[in-house]
Amino acid sequence: MRVEAAQQPERQVRGCVLLIPSELFTAAEREAKRRGLSLEAYILSLLECRVQETEPGQEESR
Numbered sequence: 001m002r003v004e005a006a007q008q009p010e011r012q013v014r015g016c017v018l019l020i021p022s023e024l025f026t027a028a029e030r031e032a033k034r035r036g037l038s039l040e041a042y043i044l045s046l047l048e049c050r051v052q053e054t055e056p057g058q059e060e061s062r
Helices: 002-007 022-035 039-054
Strands: none
Touching: 022 039
């Protein structure tokens, strides 16, 4: 596992606090479990998708 971490590019980590309504949190927990991910990994994947959608030069698919 250390080898994998060493091969990954260095990245800066910043903190934040997300306030999520309980029903949304529960739904996210269920979906994360369904996908075999931790809740944190699932939320980060959602954020990553959103960032990719809003990057300059990207066409909106609406």
